[in-house]
Amino acid sequence: MRTDLCGVELKNPVIAASGTFGFGQEFAPFFDVGRLGGISSKGLTMGGKYGNEGQRICETPSGVINSIGLQNPGVEAFLRDDLPFMRRCGAAVIANLGGSDLQGYLDGAALLSEADIDILELNISCPNVKAGGMAFGIQCQSAHQVVSAVRKVCKKPLMVKLSPNAENIVEMARACEDAGADALSLVNTFQAMAIDVERRQPVFANLFAGLSGPAIRPIALRMVYQVCGAVKIPVVGLGGIASASDALEFLLAGATAVQVGTANFVKPDICLDIIDGIDRYLERHGFAAVSEIRGLARTDR
Amino acid sequence: MRTDLCGVELKNPVIAASGTFGFGQEFAPFFDVGRLGGISSKGLTMGGKYGNEGQRICETPSGVINSIGLQNPGVEAFLRDDLPFMRRCGAAVIANLGGSDLQGYLDGAALLSEADIDILELNISCPNVKAGGMAFGIQCQSAHQVVSAVRKVCKKPLMVKLSPNAENIVEMARACEDAGADALSLVNTFQAMAIDVERRQPVFANLFAGLSGPAIRPIALRMVYQVCGAVKIPVVGLGGIASASDALEFLLAGATAVQVGTANFVKPDICLDIIDGIDRYLERHGFAAVSEIRGLARTDR
Amino acid sequence: MPAAYTVNKILQNDRVTETVYKMKVDLGGAPQPAPGQFYMVRGWEGNDPLLSRPISVSDAGEGTVTFLYEVRGRGTRLLSQLPAGGQVSLLGPAGTGFPVGEVSGRVAVVTGGIGLAPMIYTAKSLQNCQVDFFCGFRDQSYELEGLQGAVQRVAVATDSGREGQKGFVTDLFSVADYDWVLTCGPQVMMEKLGRACLDAGIRCLLSLERHMACGVGACLGCTCKTAHGAKCVCKEGPVFRAEEVIL
Amino acid sequence: MPAAYTVNKILQNDRVTETVYKMKVDLGGAPQPAPGQFYMVRGWEGNDPLLSRPISVSDAGEGTVTFLYEVRGRGTRLLSQLPAGGQVSLLGPAGTGFPVGEVSGRVAVVTGGIGLAPMIYTAKSLQNCQVDFFCGFRDQSYELEGLQGAVQRVAVATDSGREGQKGFVTDLFSVADYDWVLTCGPQVMMEKLGRACLDAGIRCLLSLERHMACGVGACLGCTCKTAHGAKCVCKEGPVFRAEEVIL
Numbered sequence A, B: 001m002r003t004d005l006c007g008v009e010l011k012n013p014v015i016a017a018s019g020t021f022g023f024g025q026e027f028a029p030f031f032d033v034g035r036l037g038g039i040s041s042k043g044l045t046m047g048g049k050y051g052n053e054g055q056r057i058c059e060t061p062s063g064v065i066n067s068i069g070l071q072n073p074g075v076e077a078f079l080r081d082d083l084p085f086m087r088r089c090g091a092a093v094i095a096n097l098g099g100s101d102l103q104g105y106l107d108g109a110a111l112l113s114e115a116d117i118d119i120l121e122l123n124i125s126c127p128n129v130k131a132g133g134m135a136f137g138i139q140c141q142s143a144h145q146v147v148s149a150v151r152k153v154c155k156k157p158l159m160v161k162l163s164p165n166a167e168n169i170v171e172m173a174r175a176c177e178d179a180g181a182d183a184l185s186l187v188n189t190f191q192a193m194a195i196d197v198e199r200r201q202p203v204f205a206n207l208f209a210g211l212s213g214p215a216i217r218p219i220a221l222r223m224v225y226q227v228c229g230a231v232k233i234p235v236v237g238l239g240g241i242a243s244a245s246d247a248l249e250f251l252l253a254g255a256t257a258v259q260v261g262t263a264n265f266v267k268p269d270i271c272l273d274i275i276d277g278i279d280r281y282l283e284r285h286g287f288a289a290v291s292e293i294r295g296l297a298r299t300d301r
Numbered sequence C, D: 001m002p003a004a005y006t007v008n009k010i011l012q013n014d015r016v017t018e019t020v021y022k023m024k025v026d027l028g029g030a031p032q033p034a035p036g037q038f039y040m041v042r043g044w045e046g047n048d049p050l051l052s053r054p055i056s057v058s059d060a061g062e063g064t065v066t067f068l069y070e071v072r073g074r075g076t077r078l079l080s081q082l083p084a085g086g087q088v089s090l091l092g093p094a095g096t097g098f099p100v101g102e103v104s105g106r107v108a109v110v111t112g113g114i115g116l117a118p119m120i121y122t123a124k125s126l127q128n129c130q131v132d133f134f135c136g137f138r139d140q141s142y143e144l145e146g147l148q149g150a151v152q153r154v155a156v157a158t159d160s161g162r163e164g165q166k167g168f169v170t171d172l173f174s175v176a177d178y179d180w181v182l183t184c185g186p187q188v189m190m191e192k193l194g195r196a197c198l199d200a201g202i203r204c205l206l207s208l209e210r211h212m213a214c215g216v217g218a219c220l221g222c223t224c225k226t227a228h229g230a231k232c233v234c235k236e237g238p239v240f241r242a243e244e245v246i247l
């Protein structure tokens, strides 16, 4: 099950997705989180953030819309309070860095890349922060700009997290590869909305928010398939994964590893079910390593 | 409940969506389809089409991926065999025109616009036909081109059906309005995929196919909200509507009418439940007409 | 008889084998089904699973219909959990079914696995025929009691050899001995049988399976290739003549 | 006591009023909950509804927990349909609950609607207090029997006036007569009460409601504004001091 992700060895290809797993410790009562391939931290910003006002969670058919707005304690508090447990637990440490302006990204990346983390995941795709975040993730040019700049200050493997709201996901992936990304992860949440029909107003104070969960899986899988065919760097696939079979779809489409987000809310130790299920699948079909199934369902092999 | 849609009076704002309701007659055993505001025909092409090979339907969490590939008897057979019932039943007749090249669209539009239909719905967004269909619906320029050309030959109200896969849905809507569309309908299906993990190959022969159903509703609603704020022509909202409350979200977002697609598979007379539910809502809240609630949840009113 | 969409009462829902269940439903005033027809069955609320499941009529009586079904995935598992006295939604009867009036003489009914379900009702409905019933199972037979008296002979094949003859059901007989072959089962089995009948000039009817969404001929999701173009399995089938479908 | 995720057996699940149900669950070896804590409850398979539902502990005994819940939407309706003997998944006990050890003297427990649920267990758990229990309902009271002996006085207000005093539960008493006010109910009621207590210098604990996804403090979906920044209702609440939360 060992998986190499841009030079970092993961125990297995299953990573807990940013924003859905806290800093790992929240799930420690339920299982040994060190059994995960990796944990991606809650999205961090330089100064920390209060996050969005009003209702933050709205359930939809097989999905969840969230408007958290990158609430986080800030990079410095993370390094002091949260990194020690993450480092100790045994899963690879992925620090997810959000932001709303270029300087914030640069300062955060510089600080994090001095710390004992394994991978920096650059989130250019959060739909929940006004004037920034996702703005970088929509058009290739601004993505290229921010990734190039962060690349220069980042000494750790750099994974760029793409937005499914990008105008052209394939061009976006190529732009980030070109700008120096070591890996890509996709997808972040889809820009979505809900309206409270009784009160006749949007559910979220921010108007739009991000859709995740099993509902989006078929679209996320299509995007991951496309991107895996377009870049040479490894791709981490996510979006709606809730079972081993779901995870296998992404691996067979060409992903090197997967992340599990919303499904952690459904069953706190669901990642273990997924890890075990992938293991059994490999055994049942006679594969010796995860890497052997990577991309096997591609028609362009 | 009467609703004016670009000069055509609908009994109510609920239209059965193209490709999910046949030519109306298929649902006649279950209820009086004349009670619908309108029926949009299966997507038509000039010469007719066999459609796609292989598995055509795949269920996903709260959704369905379809790869029908515009199977249809052709415009001429439609006029002869199917239009008479649609005309007679009492719902407004919307002829949905698909195609894979400009000439096909022009010929089809010319023929249909001589017939006794109420609205021509131009589908520039089918993700299931190679080299065409959706290609027109991705970039504004090609959309503008085809809509302008069809506008010239079309004597009926022209409704253009947009793809959620458009690079920029707002720019796309503006381009179509500018090209002479009388109304817009959105969304068509999202480009998606599924992989059969046991056989390690894509489920669909065509690789990608179109996702619809409740899963996509939150994204569709966001797009309809955005488009309603960007154009002056009426907008028909659809994507995952399966209850009166779902329909009301779209009307409150600014849509003039709604379409119901995949939900027809869940309960054949679900449109009646939706019509009745909207009616009760209006009464309960003291509105005299559907038009009174249009856009009430908009923050830019 | 036109199809209807009705909510019906479950009279019984019992386990037959490890994975197979039998559900008897009160049709109320809903139309009576013909052999080979099916229903789009739904026994849960909400959007997941989204689509109803096509299940054949395995028996029908005075205002009741019986389904024999195998638990394969989420939908059939949910059906298996429904209690007697509970409710199930039915859309149907759907499809054209077997033209039983047309069939006569020596008839082989051939089933593989849960393809048995529609053939029980069909075999029982045949008139003026000598029916031999050949059925293949993985390990053990079930629900064959009802055929006593209705058919001349029942022969079983199993993959494991635990019951009947070990091997393929198609090895139990020769198509040349029959005037008609009626079959439902795995695609490969039906293809093999269909071709053998075409070669031997035996009339053959097959009941096909497709993934279905609407069940009423509207979505065109369930088509099969025929000599006369694409046809809807849900509406123009599920029963087709071997010479008509392109195997 | 750390939270756990367990699949538990339903011992009973009975209708209490038109819309309110009571479910008693065998905790097996799972940790015992404290007053004011809650569980993320799930009683269905599949992705729709996707999230578990937060439900408070309305009573707890020897290895059992009792939920009193109102059917509001799909999730609670599905819960209400679960049979005794069936299974339910519980994540919890979650949250910090009421600091019952700290509360003393004259205590007003004030509930509105189904906000009653956590307060039954809480009131019963208070030691060395004189507890007056004020509860508001739409039309009729329920589940108050269990309070006999545990509290000094129970007073009811209803919107309709059919039972108890017609009007707001907050009109039944004056906060000035108490040392502590413990409350759970509609946001507006709690705000009003919280302010009145702050003004009068009475100690007040409120149990808040938020839409929740994870229930473990990971998603930050359930935060409320406090004097010390955003706090998770699921982990650092649901019980807060009136002076701490920004009402």
Ligand SMILES: Cc1cc2nc3c(=O)[nH]c(=O)nc-3n(C[C@H](O)[C@H](O)[C@H](O)COP(=O)(O)OP(=O)(O)OC[C@H]3O[C@@H](n4cnc5c(N)ncnc54)[C@H](O)[C@@H]3O)c2cc1C
Pocket: B058, B059, C038, C049, C051, C052, C053, C054, C055, C056, C057, C058, C068, C069, C070, C071, C072, C073, C074, C075, C076, C077, C114, C117, C118, C208, C209, C210, C211, C212, C238
């Ligand atoms: C006309 C017809 C009659 C049938 N009659 C019977 C019967 O009498 N007894 C019985 O046990 N089964 C019958 N089947 C097969 C039955 O419909 C499937 O086994 C069932 O839909 C599987 O659903 P699931 O949720 O358990 O499995 P899942 O694998 O979870 O299903 C996922 C999706 O695939 C579809 N699907 C899966 N397998 C099939 C299949 N073989 N054919 C069509 N769609 C499929 C489901 O409907 C669903 O949309 C019939 C199928 C057809 C088309």
Ligand SMILES: Cc1cc2nc3c(=O)[nH]c(=O)nc-3n(C[C@H](O)[C@H](O)[C@H](O)COP(=O)(O)OP(=O)(O)OC[C@H]3O[C@@H](n4cnc5c(N)ncnc54)[C@H](O)[C@@H]3O)c2cc1C
Pocket: A058, A059, D038, D049, D051, D052, D053, D054, D055, D056, D057, D068, D069, D070, D071, D072, D073, D074, D075, D076, D077, D114, D117, D118, D208, D209, D210, D211, D212, D238
């Ligand atoms: C800490 C806590 C304790 C609770 N204890 C109880 C209790 O003991 N008894 C009881 O009857 N109810 C209780 N509730 C409220 C209960 O969780 C909701 O009524 C329930 O989630 C509604 O779900 P539904 O599917 O029936 O309704 P739907 O309207 O279909 O729910 C849709 C979504 O909104 C959420 N939601 C709806 N209403 C609320 C609400 N008031 N608070 C939070 N989320 C909501 C649901 O969880 C779901 O995600 C509690 C809520 C919280 C936060």
Ligand SMILES: Cc1cc2nc3c(=O)[nH]c(=O)nc-3n(C[C@H](O)[C@H](O)[C@H](O)COP(=O)(O)O)c2cc1C
Pocket: A017, A018, A019, A020, A042, A043, A044, A064, A066, A068, A070, A096, A098, A123, A126, A161, A187, A188, A189, A211, A212, A213, A214, A216, A238, A239, A240, A241, A259, A260, A261, A262, A263, D219, D221
């Ligand atoms: C409540 C919530 C908070 C999230 N916060 C972040 C975040 O801070 N940074 C980030 O990159 N992604 C964030 N995401 C996105 C997820 O990491 C993931 O990309 C997305 O949810 C799709 O995967 P899923 O369907 O498995 O959840 C968040 C998602 C949810 C549901």
Ligand SMILES: Cc1cc2nc3c(=O)[nH]c(=O)nc-3n(C[C@H](O)[C@H](O)[C@H](O)COP(=O)(O)O)c2cc1C
Pocket: B017, B018, B019, B020, B042, B043, B044, B064, B066, B068, B070, B096, B098, B123, B126, B161, B187, B188, B189, B211, B212, B213, B214, B216, B238, B239, B240, B241, B259, B260, B261, B262, B263, C219, C220, C221
């Ligand atoms: C089986 C199927 C066939 C469809 N065929 C067409 C079509 O021919 N023309 C078209 O414009 N849209 C077609 N659509 C798209 C629907 O009209 C609708 O835009 C889409 O399904 C989203 O709405 P829904 O979620 O309510 O289904 C089809 C959808 C489905 C599920």
Ligand code: FES
Pocket: C211, C212, C213, C214, C215, C216, C217, C218, C219, C220, C221, C222, C223, C232, C233, C234, C235
């Ligand atoms: S299932 Fe829709 S046409 Fe057959």
Ligand code: FES
Pocket: D211, D212, D213, D214, D215, D216, D217, D218, D219, D220, D221, D222, D223, D232, D233, D234, D235
């Ligand atoms: S519900 Fe996730 S942090 Fe409280």
